[in-house]
Amino acid sequence: MEPTQSEMNILSNGKSHDPEGDLGMPMKTLPEEDQFDDNDGGRENEEFLPSADGEKQIRFKDFEGKTSFGMSVFNLGNAIMGSGILGLAYAMANTGILLFLFLLTAIAALSSYSIHLLLKSSGIVGIRAYEELGNRAFGIPGKMAAGIAITLQNIGAMSSYLYIVKSELPLVIQAFLKAESDSDLWYLNGNYLVIMVSASIILPLALMKQLGYLGYTSGFSLSCMVFFLSAVIYKKFQIPCPFDEYASNTTAHLSLNVSSHGHEYNNGLVHEDDDSHCAPRMININSQTAYTLPILAFAFVCHPEVLPIYTELRNPTQKNMQRVSNISILVMYTMYFLAALFGYLTFYGNVEPELLHTYSRIDPFDTLILCVRVAVLTAVTLTVPIVLFPVRRAIQHMVFPTKSFNWLRHIAIAVILLTIINMLVIFAPNILGIFGIIGATSAPCLIFIFPAVFYIRIVPKEDEPMNSVPKILGESGDVDFPRGDKLWTKAALENRSCSVADVGWYYAEAIGIDGAS
Numbered sequence: 001m002e003p004t005q006s007e008m009n010i011l012s013n014g015k016s017h018d019p020e021g022d023l024g025m026p027m028k029t030l031p032e033e034d035q036f037d038d039n040d041g042g043r044e045n046e047e048f049l050p051s052a053d054g055e056k057q058i059r060f061k062d063f064e065g066k067t068s069f070g071m072s073v074f075n076l077g078n079a080i081m082g083s084g085i086l087g088l089a090y091a092m093a094n095t096g097i098l099l100f101l102f103l104l105t106a107i108a109a110l111s112s113y114s115i116h117l118l119l120k121s122s123g124i125v126g127i128r129a130y131e132e133l134g135n136r137a138f139g140i141p142g143k144m145a146a147g148i149a150i151t152l153q154n155i156g157a158m159s160s161y162l163y164i165v166k167s168e169l170p171l172v173i174q175a176f177l178k179a180e181s182d183s184d185l186w187y188l189n190g191n192y193l194v195i196m197v198s199a200s201i202i203l204p205l206a207l208m209k210q211l212g213y214l215g216y217t218s219g220f221s222l223s224c225m226v227f228f229l230s231a232v233i234y235k236k237f238q239i240p241c242p243f244d245e246y247a248s249n250t251t252a253h254l255s256l257n258v259s260s261h262g263h264e265y266n267n268g269l270v271h272e273d274d275d276s277h278c279a280p281r282m283i284n285i286n287s288q289t290a291y292t293l294p295i296l297a298f299a300f301v302c303h304p305e306v307l308p309i310y311t312e313l314r315n316p317t318q319k320n321m322q323r324v325s326n327i328s329i330l331v332m333y334t335m336y337f338l339a340a341l342f343g344y345l346t347f348y349g350n351v352e353p354e355l356l357h358t359y360s361r362i363d364p365f366d367t368l369i370l371c372v373r374v375a376v377l378t379a380v381t382l383t384v385p386i387v388l389f390p391v392r393r394a395i396q397h398m399v400f401p402t403k404s405f406n407w408l409r410h411i412a413i414a415v416i417l418l419t420i421i422n423m424l425v426i427f428a429p430n431i432l433g434i435f436g437i438i439g440a441t442s443a444p445c446l447i448f449i450f451p452a453v454f455y456i457r458i459v460p461k462e463d464e465p466m467n468s469v470p471k472i473l474g475e476s477g478d479v480d481f482p483r484g485d486k487l488w489t490k491a492a493l494e495n496r497s498c499s500v501a502d503v504g505w506y507y508a509e510a511i512g513i514d515g516a517s
């Protein structure tokens with residue numbers, strides 16, 4: 001039995017475009033907060049249709065995804081890749097190569113699995129926003145928790161990107177122009193530069209109505225990171241170990257060629273000196289090892305961007321989106337490992353939490369390193385609009401849940417967000433440390449905790465026991481979406497969310513088992 005057109009018009013969360021209801025009968029509506037806006041902020045109306053290959057595919061009547069598979073991989077890759085890559089060599093120095101590889105693999109696999117759970121949950125309830133999954137699972141507290149975690153994590157990430165612009169861009173300009181370091185030229189002032197970059201590059205991109213348009217800039221951003229990686233690999237074979245610090249050639253002969261035993265202080269970091277100074281460690285545990293997990297978790301956060309990218313995918317099947325995610329994660333996993341490995345094998349225990357700084361200690365005017373800095377600056381600058389996108393959505397969902405798309409609101413939120421981030425970076429750079437702590441808490445929430453608990457709540461325990469194989473593998477509630485429409489109609493009329501029992505009900509009815517309905 002095929003669902004009728006009027007049934008198809010019912011939103012997956014039980015809302016009809018027609019407030020009266022198309023069914024010609026009084027329709028119970030879900031609470032106002034269960035409504036959700038589409039990607040453009042307009043009220044959404046979605047259909048679940050079979051694709052040519054019979055897979056489930058979501059089609060939104062008011063919005064049809066146009067972004068190609070490749071562009072979506074670029075966008076998600078760009079969302080994953082950010083300042084996180086600069087901390088990985090330091091993480092490897094504090095874990096050793098093998099332990100790092102193990103942790104990196106574990107986090108990448110968990111990240112992919114949790115995207116699977118997000119996609120699964122979003123498929124089951126037909127929702128395409130992270131916060132709305134929280135809403136579906138826990139009501140307003142769930143929506144707020146997800147919205148706040150997304151906002152904090154992404155504002156923290158954007159601040160760290162703009163902080164790189166503020167601290168690195170003046171040095172790059174100064175080196176290229178061979179200007180005096182103490183000159184007070186306006187174009188060597190990081191604060192002005194960060195405002196200019198925000199206004200001239202980031203804001204116009206952040207005003208795009210859809211994420212898909214950013215595919216080209218994301219591709220360019222990723223190629224900048226490929227250049228960064230190539231330079232890190234090349235430098236490994238160029239820089240000797242132990243290396244001479246630039247300052248040692250000019251001033252107080254502060255060589256890092258440490259021969260004595262004991263502690264060496266370097267930019268506030270204590271390094272253990274040992275005889276194996278230039279030998280890689282396979283496993284290493286010290287007081288800094290604890291930072292590895294937050295660094296890795298931060299590096300793999302892209303989950304707030306997954307559902308918006310899914311929405312805009314041209315052929316939006318769950319399998320396709322999972323493929324987009326797996327490819328992005330696999331490519332980033334490889335780049336992360338290589339950047340960490342070669343960064344570590346260049347400096348060993350002397351690598352700093354921010355890899356680029358360590359190169360500057362050898363020669364701040366090295367042309368290749370200056371170009372690498374420009375590349376990283378470009379990459380992180382082009383990542384800001386992607387990361388801003390879900391924050392604006394989260395704010396819209398939290399503050400204006402019932403409002404449809406409005407250009408003024410769209411622009412105003414972007415301008416306000418960028419202004420706040422600029423002010424944080426200019427006036428309160430120390431607050432970045434606090435954001436580090438927030439990042440360390442909201443990143444694990446967004447990657448591991450929320451997808452799992454939302455999924456567990458969305459597929460109820462009574463229908464699918466916690467330890468059942470389908471639930472653990474994320475296979476619960478698999479429905480073919482043409483049936484899903486019917487299912488939603490039934491769930492909507494009963495004013496409740498859809499459960500696995502409904503799937504059984506409809507499936508039985510569809511294959512003609514007596515008494516199913």
Ligand SMILES: NC(=O)C[C@H](N)C(=O)O
Pocket residue numbers: 079080081082083084085153154157298299300301302387
């Ligand atoms: N998108 C984010 O929240 C952070 C990103 N994964 C990074 O490494 O910078």
